[in-house]
Amino acid sequence: MYRILLVEDDQSLAELLSGHLQKYDYECKVCSDFNDISGEVEQFDPHLILLDINLPKYDGFYWCRKIRQFSICPIIIISARSSEVEQIYGIENGADDYITKPFSLEVVVAKVNGQIRRTYGDYAANPSERTVVRGELKLYLESLILEYQEQQVSLTKKEAMLASMLLENAPKVQSRETLLSKLWDDESFVEENTLNVNIARLRKKLKDVGADAGIEAVRGVGYRLIEEPI
Template sequence: MNKIMIVEDDPKIADHLRNHIQKYEFEVMKVMVFDHVMEDFHQYSPDLVLLDINLPSFDGYYWCRQIRKESICPVIFISARIGEMDQVMAIENGGDDFITKPFHPEIVMAKIRSQLRRAYGEYAAKVEERVLERDGLRFFPERLELTFAEKAASLSKKEADIIESLLDRYPRVAGREDLLEKLWDDLAYVDENTLNVNITRVRKKFQLIGIEDAVETVRGAGYRLHVSWTKEDK
């Protein structure tokens, strides 16, 4: 069952969308706190997002850019703005489609189905899935998943980028600067602790699949994948 996340601050419109979409056997989640959209995104892991432009605190363009840093799931903007530049901005900020209010619910359903087919179904690009493997650990970059000993953990895009770098460099050290450059385009705006926070998240994902101490800190250099689990857990 595909999961749809609705980011719309008008409760009547949000409820109308949710009730109609659920009729077609989709699982639907409605965001309630608009300062923490990405927290809901991480927890819910939707297959598609319906996103309004005019939102409290940050607009839909901002949230779409945040989603695009971590995911390629389809994003459909729904807005009362009808100007051509609004639609251009939606696409340039990472959106896949644009629906103007007022809308017919069946138009929304048709566009949802279309985007899901393009992303995951019959129209999705047919490419051979990459798998990186090391001593029983399997990493799937395209599906953002890590598995070991029949356990699996879902990853954010940044977590996946870090793990891919560690696997590519193993048994060498993945340097801090190299990791920062891979993860963020503009290093001038990256806080010094940002990488540390993401490394901590990566370690927790390894722990979820039963691997402790998977990422070794090499002082003054960076991080190295630690494979000592092979003797104990395989």
């Protein structure tokens, strides 16, 4: 089931959209913390975001740019701002589509379906893009998609980089220092728990696709991919 995050401070409209999308078998969550929308995105890990522009504190353009720093999931802006300039500005700030209010619920569903098909459907991954394959696990490096037996899950850029290193070097252990130096330009400024958090998220993604592989922590050394779930 695909997950959709609704970032809309008009509660009645958010609930209307959520209820309608759920009829089409989408799992929906309405954003509740408009001071940390990036945090909600990271926690819920949506397949698609419906984003309003007029939001408390920072507008949707700001949050679109912030989200694009760690995620490439489709973002559809829904806004009463209907000028051509603002629609262009939305796309240039990382949005994939722009719907002006008032709108038809069926138009929203059609656009959501289209983005989901293009991003996660049968033709989502470009055949020419770089891939890393180990057994039935397949990582699409440009699309940031992990696939196992036709089940797919989207990854953040950091998760994809971690997955690539572990898949390419399995079953060898990758030291924490090696992983940190590859993922961050200056590991001295990375909190000790940051790598642990990203490893935990990648473990969850492997479980989400039902992969017969897991990430093993080797005490005092680092991590490696093993061919059994953990």
